[in-house]
């Protein structure tokens with residue numbers, strides 16, 4: 001009997017559920033990605049860009065005041081310090097360099113919070129590639145500054161006015177643009193999801209986060225963390241830090257999804273593991289939020305980056321294997337996480353990352369005395385308008 005390893009899947013999840021027109025570009029991408037990521041010059045150039053342009057390695061910070069207050073040892077992997085303010089650039093530098101090696105002149109991308117659009121526009125400007133970013137109208141309205149950033153970096157932004165007008169609709173449009181001109185165009189997908197080979201490509205470019213964090217944590221403390229915690233939108237920052245720790249059975253891996261208003265019946269959220277079940281979206285079999293008729297359910301999160309109805313397939317596998325556990329933090333808990341880090345440690349983090357911090361605050365008794373490593377996926381500058389609008393009445397009353 002022979003067993004073949006199906007590299008297009010993560011256990012039962014992942015795969016390529018794509019229309020015929022997408023298959024040829026996906027096969028080409030898989031072939032070229034394998035070729036170039038094995039190439040010593042490609043790897044050296046990417047490593048050099050990550051160090052000298054993006055600012056890797058990022059810091060590992062011991063959150064001293066919060067640790068004392070919470071009765072645990074809290075450590076932060078500082079992806080908020082990466083150029084453009086989030087982990088996204090690890091992936092876009094990798095994919096845009098790949099596009100250049102593949103001889104493509106144009107890169108298309110989708111964006112939710114705007115962070116992936118900014119990171120793609122940045123990598124394209126650096127490498128001299130034409131850049132088109134698709135962004136839902138709702139996201140464009142709540143992230144106006146990122147829209148401006150993309151345009152200043154030379155990208156063309158196409159605002160998507162149909163569907164729920166958020167990330168899901170932007171992905172559809174970007175895929176359509178790719179299929180329309182696959183010879184000249186590369187599609188730089190922004191998270192560890194979509195049809196194979198995207199989940200593997202993105203996780204591969206993000207795993208530098210965990211490699212650095214594991215090495216630094218060992219060097220600083222002489223031990224491994226008890227728990228590694230990361231927020232999960234599509235899942236790229238989480239898988240980026242998790243992968244290095246998967247073989248360490250003593251390390252608990254915790255993914256924190258957007259609990260929105262709460263995960264009860266009738267409440268809106270984006271907690272795919274708490275409230276969803278397996279199905280197919282954007283070419284990939286994974287956990288997603290759908291109604292009884294198989295229609296994608298509307299999602300809600302205070303953070304645009306976590307506001308997506310499906311989760312990356314590698315997380316679905318880690319969940320079903322029980323190697324990682326997935327929880328959620330509500331909008332209110334994320335805001336508490338944001339405030340704790342701001343006043344306690346001098347860091348304004350992204351509202352996405354604040355979900356991981358909010359989860360630690362909620363679970364502090366269970367985590368008592370433990371070494372907890374949180375992946376701080378991004379900085380909060382882009383969220384200040386959102387936070388200001390929530391604080392308005394409170395300040396008037398003060």
Ligand SMILES: *Cc1c(COP(=O)(O)O)cnc(C)c1O
Pocket residue numbers: 086087088113115116190191192231232233234235236237238305306350352353377378379
């Ligand atoms: C995009 C984004 C996320 C969510 O995406 P993942 O692929 O789940 O990492 C989280 N944090 C920040 C700061 C982001 O910009």
